[in-house]
Amino acid sequence: MGRYVARKLIHMVVVLLLVSFATSLMLDLTPGDPAYAILGDQATPAAVKSLHQELGLDRPFYVRYGDWLSNLARGDLGTSYEYKQSVSSLISQALPVTAELIVLTLLLALAIAVPLGVYSARRVGGIVDRGTTFVTSIFVSAPPFISVPFLVFLFVLTWHIFPATGWVKFGDSPMDNLQHIVLPVIALSLWPVAAFTAALRSDTVATLQEDFILSARAKGLSTRSILFRHALRPSSFSLMTLAGLSLGTLIGSAVIVEYLFALPGIGSLIISAINVHDIPLVQGVVMFTAVVYVVMNTAVDILYRYLDPRLRMQKA
Amino acid sequence: MTSTRELWSQDIILSVDDLSTWFPTPFGAVHAVDGVSLHLASGEIVGIVGESGSGKSVLARSIMKLTPESAITRGEVTFAGRALTTVSPAEGRAIWGKEIAMIFQNPMTSLNPVMKIGKQITESLKLHLRLNTADARRRAIELLALVGIPEPAARIKAYPYELSGGMRQRVCIAMAIACAPRLLLADEPTTALDVTIQRQILDLLADLCSDTHMAMILITHDLGVVARRTDRVMVMYGGRVVETAPTVKLFVRHFHPYTAALLSAIPRLHRPSHTRLAAIPGRPIDIIDPKPGCRFAPRCERAQPRCTNEDPPLTPASDDAAHLFACFYPVGTSQGDEALRANRLVGRNAAGMAMPVVSNGLAEPLDA
Numbered sequence: 001m002g003r004y005v006a007r008k009l010i011h012m013v014v015v016l017l018l019v020s021f022a023t024s025l026m027l028d029l030t031p032g033d034p035a036y037a038i039l040g041d042q043a044t045p046a047a048v049k050s051l052h053q054e055l056g057l058d059r060p061f062y063v064r065y066g067d068w069l070s071n072l073a074r075g076d077l078g079t080s081y082e083y084k085q086s087v088s089s090l091i092s093q094a095l096p097v098t099a100e101l102i103v104l105t106l107l108l109a110l111a112i113a114v115p116l117g118v119y120s121a122r123r124v125g126g127i128v129d130r131g132t133t134f135v136t137s138i139f140v141s142a143p144p145f146i147s148v149p150f151l152v153f154l155f156v157l158t159w160h161i162f163p164a165t166g167w168v169k170f171g172d173s174p175m176d177n178l179q180h181i182v183l184p185v186i187a188l189s190l191w192p193v194a195a196f197t198a199a200l201r202s203d204t205v206a207t208l209q210e211d212f213i214l215s216a217r218a219k220g221l222s223t224r225s226i227l228f229r230h231a232l233r234p235s236s237f238s239l240m241t242l243a244g245l246s247l248g249t250l251i252g253s254a255v256i257v258e259y260l261f262a263l264p265g266i267g268s269l270i271i272s273a274i275n276v277h278d279i280p281l282v283q284g285v286v287m288f289t290a291v292v293y294v295v296m297n298t299a300v301d302i303l304y305r306y307l308d309p310r311l312r313m314q315k316a
Numbered sequence: 317m318t319s320t321r322e323l324w325s326q327d328i329i330l331s332v333d334d335l336s337t338w339f340p341t342p343f344g345a346v347h348a349v350d351g352v353s354l355h356l357a358s359g360e361i362v363g364i365v366g367e368s369g370s371g372k373s374v375l376a377r378s379i380m381k382l383t384p385e386s387a388i389t390r391g392e393v394t395f396a397g398r399a400l401t402t403v404s405p406a407e408g409r410a411i412w413g414k415e416i417a418m419i420f421q422n423p424m425t426s427l428n429p430v431m432k433i434g435k436q437i438t439e440s441l442k443l444h445l446r447l448n449t450a451d452a453r454r455r456a457i458e459l460l461a462l463v464g465i466p467e468p469a470a471r472i473k474a475y476p477y478e479l480s481g482g483m484r485q486r487v488c489i490a491m492a493i494a495c496a497p498r499l500l501l502a503d504e505p506t507t508a509l510d511v512t513i514q515r516q517i518l519d520l521l522a523d524l525c526s527d528t529h530m531a532m533i534l535i536t537h538d539l540g541v542v543a544r545r546t547d548r549v550m551v552m553y554g555g556r557v558v559e560t561a562p563t564v565k566l567f568v569r570h571f572h573p574y575t576a577a578l579l580s581a582i583p584r585l586h587r588p589s590h591t592r593l594a595a596i597p598g599r600p601i602d603i604i605d606p607k608p609g610c611r612f613a614p615r616c617e618r619a620q621p622r623c624t625n626e627d628p629p630l631t632p633a634s635d636d637a638a639h640l641f642a643c644f645y646p647v648g649t650s651q652g653d654e655a656l657r658a659n660r661l662v663g664r665n666a667a668g669m670a671m672p673v674v675s676n677g678l679a680e681p682l683d684a
Contacts, residue, residue: 123385211425215488217382218420219440220413223405229439234430308430309475 008301012294019290020072020283024065027279034277038081055081068283077287078280082273087284090269097167097265098258100177102250104185106243109192116193117200117239118227124205132201136194144253148187148260155183165262184261188253192246199242203235210234233307240307244300248293329531330356330379330499335391336555337371337378344605348374350555351391358498359529361522363542363563365578366552367596371603372535373421375552376501379533380418381408396498414444417492421504423485427476433460433487434472437494444495459490463520482513486520493524500525500532506541518545540582543567551575554603554611557630561639571633571646574612598669610643618645618655619665 034057035048043051052058056067071078077087116136120129142150156164162183168176207213208231216230255267262268266285273281305311332354339346349371356362364372377383379393381400393400395416403411420426428436437459438452447455453472460468463486476484485505492500502521506514522545525532534546542549542563550560551574559572570576580594598615610628613619628642645655659665663673 211420211422212428214382215418215420215426215491216428218380218412218418219491220409220411220444221439222409225439230428230431234428310429310477 008298012298015294016287016290020069020287021065023283023286024068025061027277027282028061028064030277032277034081034279037276037278068280072287077284080273080278080281082276082278082281087280090281091266091284091288094264094266094269096170097263098251098254098267100170100181101184101188101254101258101263101265102247104181105188105192105250106247108185109189109196110243112189112193113196113200113239114232117197118204118232118235120197120201121204121208121231121235122223122227129201132197136197139190140194142190144187144256144260147190148183148257151183151187167263180261180263184257184263187260188250188257191253192243192250195242195246196239199238200235203238204231207231207235236307237304240300240303244296244303247296251289251293327357327359328355329358329396330354331392331394332375332379333392333394335375335378335389335393337374337383337387337389339384339387341604345388347555347603347606348387349378350603350606352552352555352557354533354550354557356499356531356533358531359525360548361525361532361534361546363546363549364533364535364552365537365539365542365549367537369603370552371555372552373503374555376418376503376533376535380412380416380501382418410444413440413497414495415497416499416501417495417497418501418503419485419488419492419505422508423481423488424508426488427484429476431475432472433474433476433479437472437487437491440491440494455494456490459494460487463487463490463493464516465490481509482517485509485513485517489517489520489524493528493530496528496530498530500530501535502532503535504537505534507536507538514541521545538582539578551578554606556611556642557640558612558643559639559641560630561636561641565636565639569639569648571639571641571648571652572612572643573616573618573645573647573652575641576647613665614667614669616667616669617659617665617671618643618652619659619667619669620645620655621666624667 033048034055035051036043039047039051049058056064059067068078075088077091079086080090083090116128116132120126120132123129152164155161163180167180170177204227213226213230216226221230251266254265255271257263258265258267259271266289270282270285272278273285332352335349335352335354336347337349339348352371352375354362354375364375366372374383374387378387378389379400383389389401391401395411398407398411400408400411427433434453434456437456438447438449441447441452441455442449445452456472457468460471465471465483465486471479476487479487485508489505500521505521506517509517518541521532521534524530534542536542539549546563548560549563549566551558551566551572553574559566559570559575561570566575567579570579574596577594577596581596596615603611607625608627609625610616610619610623613623616623622644626644628644630640630642633639633641643652645652659671660674661676664670
């Protein structure tokens with residue numbers, strides 16, 4: 001187990017180095033000069049030059065990247081050009097919004113997908129199964145930029161149930177906070193609901209063919225406890241993998257959803273950073289997202305061992 | 317023997333009357349079980365013997381209502397006065413696992429791989445006997461000890477993959493007898509196990525029956541398995557009962573050619589080495605949309621035209637009401653011998669199966 005964790009850690013570091021290098025390189029290759037974004041279009045060449053020196057942009061790419069890495073090793077993500085604040089404090093302000101959005105989305109998606117997937121598997125081709133397939137195929141083909149206007153039209157403009165945009169901190173007013181997050185969570189959860197349901201359904205269909213389901217039925221257990229106590233856990237490998245991997249997709253979709261609902265989360269932060277060529281902020285946010293992603297994948301690997309005790313015996 | 321049957325009839329725990337189960341398929345209905353009747357007294361052990369596809373497992377699953385939803389079942393199953401064919405799912409759940417339990421063929425796949433064996437035993441104790449966690453755990457340890465698992469208190473925390481096949485089948489037995497059922501259906505409980513383990517498991521099951529007065533249906537394809545451990549044997553072929561008799565009698569005298577063929581297929585130690593094992597010619601029939609006629613006729617050396625267009629009824633032997641068989645030309649009777657002789661003379665039976673031609677028709681009859 002110790003060797004397993006050590007190998008995983010080395011793997012993580014390599015992935016993160018590659019991500020950070022690629023981000024820095026792309027930012028360097030992107031046309032446009034941060035100096036103009038900061039000073040405005042009318043800036044004089046002399047002012048641009050002095051700003052380049054101040055920010056260290058006159059140095060070659062590899063020197064800047066090395067510099068950034070050594071600062072990162074000391075826990076310093078640099079200072080945003082645009083906000084004149086440390087990147088880490090900007091991330092920590094935006095993080096609660098995105099974290100709440102994604103955690104609620106995952107919870108909602110699982111709460112809907114688990115019963116839906118299991119009950120569709122119970123009778124393949126039955127009414128529940130066909131109805132579920134029909135609805136989820138609509139969900140999966142409606143990305144946020146299509147579903148959000150639709151949701152806003154119904155819930156905001158027609159029925160006036162939820163506010164269209166804006167954000168209230170949970171600590172300030174829990175009710176208002178939830179009011180503002182309902183629509184973004186719904187919009188973000190359509191895709192995972194569909195994907196999770198499909199994954200769980202197909203695994204559960206296979207599990208229900210197993211002999212041990214027959215012996216559970218012979219014990220006189222109710223359908224519900226057979227489905228949820230005996231069939232669910234051995235059927236949730238694909239679901240668990242997908243839930244872990246979907247975190248990356250969700251962070252990506254959250255960028256769009258946050259932007260459309262004007263939520264001050266990580267997504268809005270990175271969009272504004274890209275717009276103004278705020279290099280330290282983009283690098284910091286991308287790095288942070290990559291860390292979350294890699295950590296979640298490792299957590300899924302460890303969860304497998306919980307789901308299937310047979311894996312605990314194997315040497316990694 | 318008539319007196320024994322009367323004694324049984326006072327204490328009949330399971331009655332199966334004219335049970336049929338068929339599966340609709342795109343190619344026609346598969347009649348897996350076709351008009352089977354069976355009566356079982358408490359404490360009695362009945363062996364059901366037949367090749368793969370003879371319908372014995374489907375019969376057991378029909379009794380347990382474990383057949384797939386597409387299956388259609390007709391006939392009556394009565395357990396301790398209750399009609400099982402019409403029980404609601406909720407009433408059924410109070411019977412399955414508590415009064416009637418089942419052991420399956422493959423212990424490697426019959427246990428939930430991701431659940432500790434203790435939990436798999438205690439869940440029916442909690443459900444049916446309403447034991448609390450501590451009592452259920454204590455009882456599970458007792459059960460594991462009873463089925464011969466060493467260090468039961470430690471093993472209760474084991475996962476199935478940590479146990480050998482024999483141990484897993486013992487766990488399955490412990491699971492099945494947890495609530496002291498009155499009837500146990502054992503569907504080929506030793507087929508997947510080593511020969512050395514087979515005997516231990518069969519002895520364990522027989523001991524449990526005699527200790528707790530539990531009735532058992534022991535399903536197997538091996539007549540050797542039922543020989544010393546059952547009170548009665550039912551031989552099935554093509555979804556039908558072809559012969560049934562008290563075990564001791566069946567091994568002395570049998571009437572149906574299929575029973576004779578099964579018995580001669582058991583390897584015997586007293587035969588000289590390198591004796592060819594007797595095999596039954598042909599393969600088990602497909603029972604899709606069957607036509608009238610004996611199911612065994614296509615493989616039977618005695619088959620006459622009558623066998624191919626008329627169902628032989630299950631009738632008692634003239635001198636023994638407990639010994640029933642379904643054959644028009646039984647083994648050991650003059651009409652049976654005559655039919656065999658006639659077929660041997662022409663080298664084929666009435667269903668068209670080729671046979672070695674014997675000029676005087678008097679070759680050794682089927683070894684029995």
